[in-house]
Structures are given as C-alpha cells and as structure tokens.
Amino acid sequence: MLEFAEVQQPNRKTLFVEVILPLAISLNYTYRIPFDMNGAVAVGKRVVVQFGKSKLYTAVIAAVGEHAPEKYEAKYIIEVLDDAPVVTQKQLAFWQWVAEYYMCNAGEVMNAALPSALKLASETKIMLNREHEYDKTQLNDKEYLITEALDIQPELTISDIVKLLGQKTVMPILRLLFEKNIIILSEEVSERYKPRRKTYITLNPVYLNPDNRRELFEILEKRAPKQADSLLAYMKLSRQQKNVAKNELIEESGAGEASIKSLIEKEVFFAEQKVISRLGYEDDAEESSVFELSPAQQHALAEVREHFEKKEVVLLHGVTASGKTQLYIRLIEEMIATGRQVLYLLPEIALTTHIIERLRIYFGGTIGVYHSRFNDNERVEVWQKVLRSEYKVVLGARSSVFLPFHDLGLIIVDEEHETSYKQYDPAPRYNARDAAIYLANMHNAKVLLGSATPSFETYYNARSSKYGLVELTERYGGVQLPAIEVVSISKELKQKTMQSHFSSVLMADMALALENKEQVILFQNRRGYAPVLMCRVCAHTPKCINCDVSLTYHKHTTKLHCHYCGYKEDTPAVCPACGSTHLEYKGFGTEKVEDELSVLMPDVRLARMDLDTTRSRNSLQTILNNLEEKKIDILIGTQMVAKGLDFADVTVIGIINADSLLKYPDYRANERSYQMLSQVSGRAGRRGKQGKVVIQTYDPSHRVIKQVIENDYLDLYLTEMEERKSFHYPPFYRIISIDVKHMNPEILYNQAEYLATELRKHFGDRVIGPEPPLVNRIRNFYIKTIMLKFEKDGVSINKAKALIRDTITQFQTTKLSKGCIIQPDVDPY
DNA sequence: AGCACGCCGACT
DNA sequence: GTCGGCGTGCTC
Numbered sequence: 001m002l003e004f005a006e007v008q009q010p011n012r013k014t015l016f017v018e019v020i021l022p023l024a025i026s027l028n029y030t031y032r033i034p035f036d037m038n039g040a041v042a043v044g045k046r047v048v049v050q051f052g053k054s055k056l057y058t059a060v061i062a063a064v065g066e067h068a069p070e071k072y073e074a075k076y077i078i079e080v081l082d083d084a085p086v087v088t089q090k091q092l093a094f095w096q097w098v099a100e101y102y103m104c105n106a107g108e109v110m111n112a113a114l115p116s117a118l119k120l121a122s123e124t125k126i127m128l129n130r131e132h133e134y135d136k137t138q139l140n141d142k143e144y145l146i147t148e149a150l151d152i153q154p155e156l157t158i159s160d161i162v163k164l165l166g167q168k169t170v171m172p173i174l175r176l177l178f179e180k181n182i183i184i185l186s187e188e189v190s191e192r193y194k195p196r197r198k199t200y201i202t203l204n205p206v207y208l209n210p211d212n213r214r215e216l217f218e219i220l221e222k223r224a225p226k227q228a229d230s231l232l233a234y235m236k237l238s239r240q241q242k243n244v245a246k247n248e249l250i251e252e253s254g255a256g257e258a259s260i261k262s263l264i265e266k267e268v269f270f271a272e273q274k275v276i277s278r279l280g281y282e283d284d285a286e287e288s289s290v291f292e293l294s295p296a297q298q299h300a301l302a303e304v305r306e307h308f309e310k311k312e313v314v315l316l317h318g319v320t321a322s323g324k325t326q327l328y329i330r331l332i333e334e335m336i337a338t339g340r341q342v343l344y345l346l347p348e349i350a351l352t353t354h355i356i357e358r359l360r361i362y363f364g365g366t367i368g369v370y371h372s373r374f375n376d377n378e379r380v381e382v383w384q385k386v387l388r389s390e391y392k393v394v395l396g397a398r399s400s401v402f403l404p405f406h407d408l409g410l411i412i413v414d415e416e417h418e419t420s421y422k423q424y425d426p427a428p429r430y431n432a433r434d435a436a437i438y439l440a441n442m443h444n445a446k447v448l449l450g451s452a453t454p455s456f457e458t459y460y461n462a463r464s465s466k467y468g469l470v471e472l473t474e475r476y477g478g479v480q481l482p483a484i485e486v487v488s489i490s491k492e493l494k495q496k497t498m499q500s501h502f503s504s505v506l507m508a509d510m511a512l513a514l515e516n517k518e519q520v521i522l523f524q525n526r527r528g529y530a531p532v533l534m535c536r537v538c539a540h541t542p543k544c545i546n547c548d549v550s551l552t553y554h555k556h557t558t559k560l561h562c563h564y565c566g567y568k569e570d571t572p573a574v575c576p577a578c579g580s581t582h583l584e585y586k587g588f589g590t591e592k593v594e595d596e597l598s599v600l601m602p603d604v605r606l607a608r609m610d611l612d613t614t615r616s617r618n619s620l621q622t623i624l625n626n627l628e629e630k631k632i633d634i635l636i637g638t639q640m641v642a643k644g645l646d647f648a649d650v651t652v653i654g655i656i657n658a659d660s661l662l663k664y665p666d667y668r669a670n671e672r673s674y675q676m677l678s679q680v681s682g683r684a685g686r687r688g689k690q691g692k693v694v695i696q697t698y699d700p701s702h703r704v705i706k707q708v709i710e711n712d713y714l715d716l717y718l719t720e721m722e723e724r725k726s727f728h729y730p731p732f733y734r735i736i737s738i739d740v741k742h743m744n745p746e747i748l749y750n751q752a753e754y755l756a757t758e759l760r761k762h763f764g765d766r767v768i769g770p771e772p773p774l775v776n777r778i779r780n781f782y783i784k785t786i787m788l789k790f791e792k793d794g795v796s797i798n799k800a801k802a803l804i805r806d807t808i809t810q811f812q813t814t815k816l817s818k819g820c821i822i823q824p825d826v827d828p829y
Numbered sequence: 830a831g832c833a834c835g836c837c838g839a840c841t
Numbered sequence: 842g843t844c845g846g847c848g849t850g851c852t853c
Contacts, residue, residue, distance in 0.1 A: 019853085023830050029853040052852045053832060074853055107830095121830080158831095169845055171832070818849070 013066055016074060017041055019059035020095070021051055022119045023107045024427065028062055032074040041077075044085025044092065046118065048078040048189055056122035056189050060087050060110060081191070086118060086387065088404050090442055097438055103736075103801060103824040104427040112428055113402035115379035122187040126156045126174065132181040142173055147182065193380040195275040199246040201260065202270045203234060216268065226259040231268070246271065278378050279368070279385075291326060296474040301327050304448065307468025313437055313447040314468035315416075315459070319711070320452045320682025321646075323476030325355070328412050329362055331448065336366065336392040340409030340445070345432060347418040348372060348397040349643045352624055356395060363393050370396035370403065373617055398423060398432035401439055408443035411436045415643070416449040416458055417675055422829045429825045433458075452682060453675040456724070459717055460731040482653070482684040482691035484709045488700045489657070500596040501588060506654045506694045507600075510634065513692075514604060518651040519627065520634040521641050522593060523680050525660050527610040528552035528561060529592045530585035533571070540577035542569070548777035554612070555591050565779045593656060594636050601634075609637035642679040651691045653684045658697040662704060665774065667729050668829075670704050674716050677708045730827075733789045734797055736804065737828045740770065741781040741821040751820050752784035755811050762803050763788060781821065801826075 015033040031049050033041055041047075046058050058081065068074065095109040110119070128150045136144065142165055149156060149164055161170045177183045207213040220228040233253035237244045250257055263269045293301065300316065304327070307314045318324045332342045346355065351371045359367055368382045368391035385391045387404040394400055398421050413421070413433045421432040433449070440447045449458055449467070462469035475481065487503040497504040510520050530553045534541045541550045544562035551560035551569070559568045574581050585592075590610045598606055607613075607623055614620040626632045627647055635641060661673040677695065685691020695705060707716045725732050740755060742748035752770035759767045770784035777783065790800055804824065811817050 016853095021830095021852095023852095025830085025852080027853085031853060049853085052830090055831060055852090057830090069853070072853060124831095167845070168847090172845090 013038065014068065015041060016065050016068060017047065017061045017077065018063040018065070019047060019049060019077075020062050020106045020110050021049075021057055021059045022111050022114070022121070023051075023057070024105050025107055026105050028106065029059075030069050030074050031059075031077045032068075034076055037077070037080055040080040042085055043089060044087040046081040046086060048081060050075060050078060054122075054124065054185075054187055056187050058119045058121070058189060060092075060114075062092055062106075086383070086404070087114075088387075088406065090406075091402070091404055094402075094435075094439055094442060098428055098430055098435060100798075100801070101435075101438075102428045102430050102826050103805065104429070108427045111426070112399060112423070112430070115376055115383055117193040117376035117380045118383070120189045120192055122189045124158050125186045125188065126150070126158070126161065127154060127184045127186065129181055129184050134180065134182050143177055143182075146173070146177065150183070193377055196278050196377070197273050198276045200272050200274055201234065201244050201246050201249055201264075202272065203238070204268055204270060207268065224259065224262070226253075226255040227263055229253045229255045230259045230263060234269070277381055279381055293326060293330070294323065294474070294476060296472060297323055297327055297476070300470050300472045301330055303470040304331065304468070307470065308446045311466075311468040312441065313449065313461070313466075314470060315454055315462040316448055316450045316470050316472065317454055317459070317462070317713075318450065318452060318472030319475060319481070320679070321475045321479055322452075322472045324414070324450045324472070325358070326476075327472075328414070328448070328450070329359070331410060331412070332363070332393055335409040336363075338409060340407050341386075341389070341391070341405050342393045343400060343403075343405065343408060343411045343436070343439075344393060344395045345400065345411065345413045345421070345436060346395065346397065347415055347420045347643055349420070349620075349640055350415065351395070351397055353621060354624070354646065359393070359395055366390075366392040368394045368396075370394055370400040372397060372399075373620075401432050401435050405439075405443065408440065408445040410446050410448065411440045412448045412450065414450045416451045417453055417455040418643070419672075419829045422827075424825075424829075427823070429823075429828075431827060431829075434827065453678050453713060456671055456717060456720065457731040460721070479685065480690040481711060482681050482693045484681060484693045484695060486700045486705055486709065487694060487696045489696050489698050499600055501593060501656055501696075502597070502600065502654075503694070503696055506696065509652045509692055509694055510601075510654065513652040514601075514633055516651075517630075517649070519630065519632065519647065519649045520652045520654065521645070521650055521680075521683055522597075522634060522636045522654045522656055523638075523641055524588070524590050524593050524636065524656040525638055525676075526587070526589040527591070527612055527638055528563070528589040529555040529595070530587055531589060532586040533560065534584050534586050535575035535578060535580055536582040536584050537580035538575060538578040540575055542572065542576065545569075546778070546780045547775060549775055552589065553585060555595060556612075564775060590636050590638060597634065597636070605631060605633045607632040607635050609635055609640050611638070614640070639676065641683070642676055645683050647683075650683055651685050651689060653680055653691065653693045655680060655693070655695045655697075658695050658702075658705065659699060662697070662699065662702055667724070667727065670716065670720055673704050674708055674713070677705070678711070678713075681708070728789050728791075731792070733791055735828055736788045736790070736801070737825045738786045738788070738804075738808075739773075739821075739823040739825065740784045740786065741823070742819055743780055743782070744819070745777075745782045747816070747819065748782045748784055751817055752786065754814075754816075755807075755822075756786050758807050758811060759786065759788065759804070762807065763800070766790060 012035060015038055016030050017033060018028045018030050020028055041061060041064055043061050043064060045061050047061060048056055049059050051057050095106055095113060098109045099106045139147065145164060146161060158170065162168060178185055207216055217228060217231060220231060230253040233249055234244060237248060237252055246260065249260060260269065264271050304314050304316060316324060335342050348371055356369055368385055370382045383403060386394060389406055394403060413436055416433050423430055437447050461467045485505060487505045492498045492503045499507060513520050532541050532550045533553050542560055543550050544565065544567050546567055547562055547564040549562060549564055551562055553571060554561050558571055560571055561568050575583060590608050594606055594608045607626060609623050627635055630649065661676055662669065681693040684693050697705065740748060740752040742751065756767055756770050766789050768787040770786045773783050773785050790797060808822050
C-alpha cells in the first residue's frame with residue numbers, strides 16, 4: 001500500500017483503499033475508487049461504503065494503493081465525505097497500538113475514538129411505493145398491517161416493523177412486499193453534524209455617514225415607523241457590541257421580522273449567515289495568572305521541570321488540597337507559549353464547571369472541554385477545533401486521548417489512580433492513563449501524573465526511577481489535615497447509642513457543623529434503599545431473572561432493581577416462595593441513609609448524589625450548585641462524593657460503613673479502601689478550618705484504617721507490595737484476564753476448561769482458572785474468567801499476546817466453541 | 830453489527 | 842406441511 005502523497009496527481013490509475021469499518025471485525029476491507037474520485041481520496045478521510053448486502057457505513061481510509069485484491073472483486077466506494085482528513089496519520093497509528101495492546105479490533109477503537117456524529121451507519125427505511133397501485137384485499141394480515149401503518153407514518157424502520165408485528169423475523173415479509181412493488185426500501189447516510197448558523201445584520205456603509213443616515217431616518221419615520229424603530233435599535237446595539245445578530249435586533253426593536261426584511265430588501269441592512277460555535281467562550285483570557293505559588297509549590301514545580309529533562313513521565317504525589325492544579329496551570333502556560341498542545345485528563349465526574357471555569361480564566365478561548373455530557377454536535381466541534389489547532393489546551397475525560405492533536409507537548413493525568421480511566425464495556429478495554437503515556441511518546445511529549453494516593457503501579461515506577469517522583473506534602477495555604485475519628489459500630493451498638501446507622505459521635509459532629517452553618521457529606525458505597533430483601537421464614541431472596549444477583553429495593557420507585565442489567569420488578573407483598581408476610585430489608589444504601597436521616601433530623605436540607613440522582617444531563621451540576629450555594633446541609637452519596645468536590649464549608653465527613661470497602665474480595669481492596677477513605681477525607685475543611693472525618697466500622701483496628709489516620713501512604717504501599725510480590729500480582733506481574741461467556745452453564749464450563757487447557761500448553765502455570773467471577777451470570781450470560789499472569793521482565797508481552805490471540809482464534813474454529821463470547825481484558829481493574 | 834441461509838420444533 | 846426461532850457464517 002502506498003501513501004497518499006505518492007499517488008496524488010489525478011490520473012487514470014485504478015486506486016484501492018483499505019478502510020477501517022466501525023465494527024468488531026478483525027480485518028480491514030479493500031474498496032475500489034471510481035476514477036472521478038481519485039483526486040479526493042486520502043488517508044484519514046471518511047468514505048461511505050456498502051458492507052454486506054445492503055448496509056452503508058462510514059469508514060476511515062487507512063491506506064491507499066494500486067493493487068487490486070486477488071481473491072475477490074472489490075466494491076466501489078460510494079462517496080468521499082471529507083475535503084481534508086478528519087483523522088491524522090498519528091491517530092491511525094495510535095488506534096493501531098490501542099487495538100494491539102488491548103487485544104481488540106481497529107473498528108472498536110474507531111468507535112470509541114470518533115464522535116458518533118462522524119460515523120454514521122445507514123438505517124433501512126421502509127416507505128410505500130406511491131407510483132404503484134395495489135389491491136389491499138390481496139394482502140395477508142401482516143402485509144395489511146404494514147401498509148396501514150405506512151399510511152399513518154410515511155417512514156418506518158425495521159425495528160418499528162418488528163414491534164408492529166410482534167415477531168423477530170420480518171425481512172422475508174418485507175422482501176415479498178418489495179418484490180410486489182408495494183414498498184420501497186432505502187438506505188441512506190446523511191451527515192449528522194450540522195454547523196450552527198446565525199444571521200447577522202450589518203448596516204450599508206453608505207449610512208455610516210450621519211447625514212445620509214438622518215435623511216433615511218426621516219423618510220422611514222414618516223412612511224414606515226417600525227422600520228425606523230429597527231434602525232434605531234440597530235444603532236443602539238452596534239454601539240454596545242461588535243456583531244448584531246438578527247434575533248437580537250428583533251428583540252431589541254420590538255418591530256418584528258418583517259421590517260428588518262424590508263430594510264434588507266432596500267439594502268439598508270445586509271444580512272450575513274455565519275457559522276457559529278455551540279461551545280461558547282470565544283473570549284480571550286480575562287487575566288493572566290495572578291496567583292502566587294507557595295514556596296513548596298515553587299520547589300515542586302522546579303523539581304518537575306528538572307525531571308522532565310531526563311524522564312518522560314513524572315509523578316506528582318501531592319496530598320489533597322496541596323494546590324496541584326496551580327502547578328498544572330503554570331506548566332500549561334509554559335507549554336502553550338512554545339506553541340505546542342496540552343491535554344489535561346480528569347475523571348469524568350471531576351469535570352465540573354468549577355474546574356472548567358477556573359481554567360477558562362487563564363486560557364480563555366484556547367481551552368476546549370470534552371466529556372460525555374456533551375452532545376454529538378458539540379463533540380464534533382471540539383474535534384475540529386483540535387484538528388485545526390485552534391485549541392491549545394484540552395480538558396477532558398478518558399476519551400479525549402483520541403482527539404486529533406497535531407503537536408502535543410504535555411499530557412497531565414490528574415487523579416491518575418482513578419479506576420474510571422479504564423473503560424470496561426464496550427471494547428476497547430483501554431486505560432486512558434496508560435494510553436496517554438504511549439500517545440505522549442508518539443508526540444515526544446511529557447506526561448505528568450498527579451495524585452494524592454497514586455496507584456501502586458505508578459508509585460512503583462516512580463520509586464524504581466522509571467518515572468520522576470515529586471512529592472508535595474504541604475497543604476496549600478497551611479490548611480490542616482482533617483482530624484479522623486474511628487467509631488466502633490459494635491461498641492456503640494452495645495451501649496445502645498447508635499441511632500439507626502448513625503453513631504453518637506457522628507450525630508454530635510453533624511449537629512455541631514449544622515449549628516455553625518457548615519455542611520456535611522456522608523459516604524455510603526451503595527445506592528438504592530436495601531440491597532437484599534429476605535423472607536424471615538424461608539430465607540428466600542428475590543433475584544434478578546437475567547443475572548446472578550439479588551435485587552436492590554429502591555424506595556423512590558418502590559420496585560426491586562438489578563444494578564447489572566437494569567431489570568425492575570414490583571416489590572412482592574408476600575414471600576414468593578412460602579407466602580409469608582415477614583419480609584425483611586437487609587443491608588442499606590444511600591436511599592435508606594437519606595430516609596433515616598430525614599426522620600432523625602427533620603429540619604435539615606438533605607440531598608443525595610448517586611447514579612440514580614445524576615443520570616440526566618444537568619442533574620449533577622444542579623446538585624453541586626445547590627451545595628455551593630448552601631441550599632444543601634447534608635449531602636449523602638456514593639463514590640462520587642469522593643471525587644473532585646471542593647467546597648469550603650464542608651467540615652464534617654461521615655463514612656457510614658467502611659467495612660463494605662475493606663471486605664471487598666479483591667487483591668486491590670486495601671489499596672482501593674485507602675484511596676477512597678483518604679480522598680473522601682480530603683474533602684473536609686479545605687479552607688481555613690480543620691475538618692473532621694468520622695469513620696464508622698465494625699473493625700476499628702483494621703490496618704488500613706490506621707494507615708489512613710496516620711496518612712501513611714508509604715506504609716500501606718510497602719506492606720501491600722510484599723503481598724503483591726508473593727502472590728504474583730501487579731506491579732510485579734502483568735495480568736491479562738479472559739472472560740468466557742455462554743448462555744448455557746454446562747457448555748461454558750466445558751469450553752472454558754478447554755480454552756484454559758489450550759492456553760496452558762503455551763503458558764503453563766501462568767494460567768489460572770477458569771474461575772467464576774463475583775457475579776457469575778449477567779444478562780443471561782454465564783461467565784468464567786481465565787487469568788494469565790506474566791512476570792514483568794521475563795517474557796515478551798507482545799509475543800504472549802500474539803500467542804493468546806492465536807489460541808483464541810484456534811479455539812473459535814472448533815465446533816463446540818460456537819456461542820462462546822471471548823473477551824480479553826489487558827491490565828484489568 | 831446486520832443479514833441470509835438452513836435446520837428444527839410447534840401449530841394450522 | 843409451513844411459519845418463525847435460532848444458530849452459523851460472511852461481509853471487500
């Protein structure tokens with residue numbers, strides 16, 4: 001395959017392109033170029049191609065060449081969508097790396113990378129053939145139903161028909177109708193991204209002359225007073241602002257659209273359509289960075305710079321509220337001064353207006369924001385601005401590693417330990433932090449990882465000098481670390497001082513905070529009301545019909561919910577197994593905490609922040625605004641409250657039950673618990689006042705809790721590393737886990753065992769399992785997990801992956817493996 | 830991911 | 842017998 005540059009001249013050569021389709025298929029496909037499009041093709045442009053019998057897809061050109069494929073006749077491409085490539089060569093190379101490293105297909109990476117408005121698949125549209133008369137009495141019931149529906153609604157999709165007929169196989173019926181010329185089937189892809197346009201009004205320069213204008217005004221005032229009003233309104237607006245939009249003018253004049261139209265016809269006004277951005281904030285930076293770095297920050301900044309001389313990656317290990325963001329701002333300023341781009345990664349949940357506003361103050365219109373709460377059109381606009389280098393800085397969540405940067409100089413990964421950097425479903429199962437390090441390498445850029453509680457992988461790399469390490473141990477502005485008090489739940493239960501789930505200590509601290517007009521955050525790592533409903537007579541618990549989990553009772557819907565597949569059912573009044581009415585709620589979630597607290601403290605303004613209350617587009621922001629404006633006294637939340645919340649008046653943090661964290665059956669449980677507890681604690685008393693953290697637990701002497709109290713990350717790290725080493729876990733070993741799924745548990749058992757045996761032929765006792773995961777059935781698929789552990793420096797991980805891939809491919813050719821889904825997960829979380 | 834083709838159970 | 846579900850293979 002040749003590069004585009006070598007075949008650029010329009011000519012009569014027959015060209016072929018290799019394209020990436022946005023599908024989970026392993027190959028790229030080759031299409032032929034019609035002669036008249038020879039000049040238009042280039043690597044990185046999107047094309048429309050037919051794939052399969054009828055579907056049209058947007059594909060991306062990965063290579064251009066002259067050799068016809070030998071084994072088949074290539075189809076022609078249908079259309080070239082772009083004037084200039086929307087995907088850069090560097091990005092294509094990056095996609096390739098992600099696909100190989102995370103053992104998935106290029107198409108899956110493409111799906112994660114491109115905003116969906118840039119990758120359209122066609123949908124089959126069913127319409128009546130108006131040219132053709134037909135006899136309704138000749139149709140059978142189903143055909144009649146379809147034509148009737150099309151009389152009411154001129155266009156239907158396949159899934160509409162499926163619903164209409166209540167059956168899955170509809171194509172034979174549709175094909176018959178098509179053959180009888182009664183319906184038309186059409187496949188269309190239309191560009192979904194539409195730039196937003198706005199009409200602006202300018203004054204004919206003739207009337208910039210005051211005499212001419214006065215003359216015009218006098219005429220208008222007599223003959224068309226409304227038009228005179230419009231002219232006056234224009235004069236007023238144009239003094240206040242650079243551009244006058246038509247709709248603003250209509251509003252200002254109160255004269256209606258007609259008068260403006262007349263003035264345009266008289267050539268007093270000129271109308272001009274301009275493409276405007278949906279993103280807002282075109283202003284320049286309001287002020288340069290006026291803040292002063294503390295001596296500790298200055299020292300850390302100097303150290304970061306020094307490490308960057310020799311190291312590609314630096315870890316900034318800074319305690320919560322040590323002012324890491326200010327360091328980032330300085331580094332970003334320096335980098336964009338050299339003309340290079342900066343990517344600033346944050347976990348989705350931390351991308352609040354708070355941090356966005358703060359950075360906009362310094363970087364104005366040169367900073368772009370990219371996250372999942374943006375709609376498609378907005379995402380395309382960010383994509384294009386990055387492509388055209390209009391954005392120098394991008395602040396974004398995990399998927400922003402896929403933006404079309406030209407020249408990255410620096411990537412900042414804040415809260416680098418966050419598990420949300422890892423995507424799990426759908427593939428690619430990539431970790432944005434690790435992918436960012438590779439991306440930086442491609443651009444010759446530096447990476448700064450920031451965290452108060454670094455992941456052990458990162459800390460290990462830093463301590464072994466692979467990464468630079470900078471420690472920032474002082475809280476900015478001399479804010480003290482919070483006082484942590486551990487409360488034994490069992491002791492308070494014995495003393496009968498617990499009020500439902502709240503210890504006397506927590507109740508007292510909350511009361512004190514509220515008295516001082518301060519705020520409280522309560523952390524409970526479980527949503528819903530009660531995770532288990534159990535019959536007291538026969539111990540029956542309602543389970544999900546699709547998954548192997550008990551259903552959680554949600555009070556606001558009064559239904560039982562499955563947190564894995566979304567299934568809901570009515571809460572039974574009597575036990576479905578034995579008919580007893582003695583049903584008991586076991587365990588508790590955020591809803592119940594809220595409920596109980598509203599009884600104990602009836603006058604306090606409560607709010608809840610969990611997946612259920614933040615699902616819609618603006619709800620998270622609303623909760624945060626209310627907290628900021630002190631419309632909330634106590635916020636109850638899941639993990640979410642641990643991340644990136646920064647409010648001055650929150651002085652008390654309550655961890656309702658630390659045991660659910662500590663008892664989690666995973667080798668990382670201690671690391672996770674420490675991170676979670678210390679991140680949540682960090683939310684207390686950030687400005688001016690020492691905060692208080694109350695940790696409620698049945699196990700107050702737990703080692704991790706001690707380490708959290710003493711703020712001794714290093715001690716945690718060193719003790720845990722001993723275990724990691726002896727039990728062959730990261731960072732000493734790399735893990736690749738393989739999920740095997742099947743609807744039938746017996747087949748799954750046999751096939752997973754067989755695959756493991758095949759893998760053992762290559763990797764011996766590096767293969768562990770298959771073992772059932774914590775939840776061994778999700779959405780009706782039974783699951784087994786095979787784990788492979790590779791010593792860090794022993795084997796070539798690339799060779800191992802190639803072997804695994806071959807083994808899986810081999811496995812999938814066997815008859816018995818049919819119906820098995822195989823999902824590799826590289827560096828799983 | 831679709832869609833076609835072919836096998837097989839259930840219902841006229 | 843036939844209709845429709847479901848498994849399986851292929852798509853440049």
